[in-house]
Amino acid sequence: MHRGLYIFTHVGFMIKYDVRAAGAARRLESAVLVVGVGAGAHGARAILTYLDSPHRAPIASRTVRRRAGQSLVSAVSDGVSALHSVASKLALQVGHSAIAYRVSEDADAITAHGDARPSALVHETDAQLRYLRFTGTVPNHGSTVVCDMGSTGMTASVVDLAGGETVTARRTSTFCGDDLDHLIRRHLASNGVRIGVDRSRLLKEQLGIGGVVNAHNADGPGHHVLTRKDFEDMIAGPVRYATMVVDQTIELSGVKPSSIVLVGGGANVSSIGASFERHIGLRTHVPDRPELVSARGAALLSVDQQG
Numbered sequence: 001m002h003r004g005l006y007i008f009t010h011v012g013f014m015i016k017y018d019v020r021a022a023g024a025a026r027r028l029e030s031a032v033l034v035v036g037v038g039a040g041a042h043g044a045r046a047i048l049t050y051l052d053s054p055h056r057a058p059i060a061s062r063t064v065r066r067r068a069g070q071s072l073v074s075a076v077s078d079g080v081s082a083l084h085s086v087a088s089k090l091a092l093q094v095g096h097s098a099i100a101y102r103v104s105e106d107a108d109a110i111t112a113h114g115d116a117r118p119s120a121l122v123h124e125t126d127a128q129l130r131y132l133r134f135t136g137t138v139p140n141h142g143s144t145v146v147c148d149m150g151s152t153g154m155t156a157s158v159v160d161l162a163g164g165e166t167v168t169a170r171r172t173s174t175f176c177g178d179d180l181d182h183l184i185r186r187h188l189a190s191n192g193v194r195i196g197v198d199r200s201r202l203l204k205e206q207l208g209i210g211g212v213v214n215a216h217n218a219d220g221p222g223h224h225v226l227t228r229k230d231f232e233d234m235i236a237g238p239v240r241y242a243t244m245v246v247d248q249t250i251e252l253s254g255v256k257p258s259s260i261v262l263v264g265g266g267a268n269v270s271s272i273g274a275s276f277e278r279h280i281g282l283r284t285h286v287p288d289r290p291e292l293v294s295a296r297g298a299a300l301l302s303v304d305q306q307g
Contacts, residue, residue, distance in 0.1 A: 033059075035083050035097040036299025038124065038292070039076050039106060042066065042151040042265075044099075046079035047295045048086055051096070051303060054296040055135055060086040061292070072106055073113045084117055096120070098302035100127035100294040102155070120302055124148065125157050125166055127297030128263055134300055137285050143167065143257040145246060145282070148294075149266025151177040156246045158253035168253035175242040177266045180204055183234045184226070191224040193217050207231040208269030232271050239272055243279040250280075260284045265291040 032051040037044050043066040047058040062082045064075040076099060087094050097119040101107045107121045128146055132138045141162050148155045153173040157166050181200040184207075188195060195203070195218050206213050207228050216223045250257060260282050262273050267290035277284040287293055 032095045032303065033087060033092050034299045034302045035080060035094055036295040036297070036302065037076055037079055037099040037119070038294030038298065039072055039099055039101050040150050043072070043075040044079040045292060045295050046083050047292060047299060048083040049299055051299065054131065054299045073109050076110060077115060080117055080119065096302035098122050098298040100124040100298040122298055122301045124294045125159065126164070127294050127301055129159060129164055129297070130300045131293050131297035132261060132287070135287065137261060137287055138259065143255045145250060145257050145260045147246060147260060147262050149177065149262060149264040151265065154242055154245065156249040158249060158255060158257060167255055168249055170245060170249045172245050175238050175245070179238065180235055180266070184231070187230070187234055188215050188224055188226065192222050193224045194219065205268050208271060239275045243276055246276070246280060257282065262286045263290045263293040
């Protein structure tokens with residue numbers, strides 16, 4: 001069975017390294033190798049991939065979660081450097097690199113920082129749309145709603161697919177991945193089990209696709225069985241609020257989108273997509289590895305931006 005490995009680069013970063021994809025890399029040295037980065041409040045997600053196949057398993061990927069006091073620029077730089085190190089170990093050259101940003105202040109900070117490995121800057125909605133078109137998730141006409149569910153908030157954007165323009169966008173911090181993690185920790189604490197942030201995030205993703213998890217106390221004996229039904233009951237209120245935000249955003253746009261696409265780490269909770277489709281009445285898509293959509297789209301746009 002093929003499995004990814006975790007390796008350490010010379011600068012001490014742990015990254016996901018895909019053995020099978022790396023083997024393909026050696027066979028396809030004439031292809032264009034690119035780095036794509038999705039940058040946000042959480043930090044950065046970066047992938048090393050080939051321009052013609054960003055939808056496939058990356059050759060390597062790196063998730064850099066911002067430490068207390070760490071700047072976004074530093075997190076992005078760490079991710080890019082780690083992937084360039086992998087490419088160097090494979091004796092391959094990165095042809096292009098692009099970073100998808102959410103707000104202009106982030107783009108300005110990245111530009112001001114400068115880097116020995118310059119990257120193009122693209123807006124995250126442009127990157128997301130580029131990848132969704134590449135995979136055929138959305139057509140080249142009509143409109144759709146792209147909901148980016150991140151760790152600190154959700155951005156709902158009504159996008160005109162013909163022109164690639166955002167008609168209306170709204171962001172809320174009331175519905176976010178960090179809050180869903182907190183709900184899990186609070187529920188477990190009330191049952192005598194205390195866990196950390198990383199563990200609660202993992203349980204959230206497991207409950208999103210599975211039926212039952214057994215949560216163990218981080219600092220001693222004790223455990224609690226948490227079911228998917230428990231989790232769905234916990235997040236029902238926040239999810240209803242999120243659907244209301246999307247409904248209002250659609251109404252403000254004055255257009256009638258044909259679908260909703262959920263991206264970002266929060267979209268890994270499968271029950272959220274089902275709830276959106278049920279309450280809003282629009283077909284709801286969740287791409288494979290939704291947390292990598294921005295990075296994959298940035299990879300696709302990197303050659304356009306840098307020539």
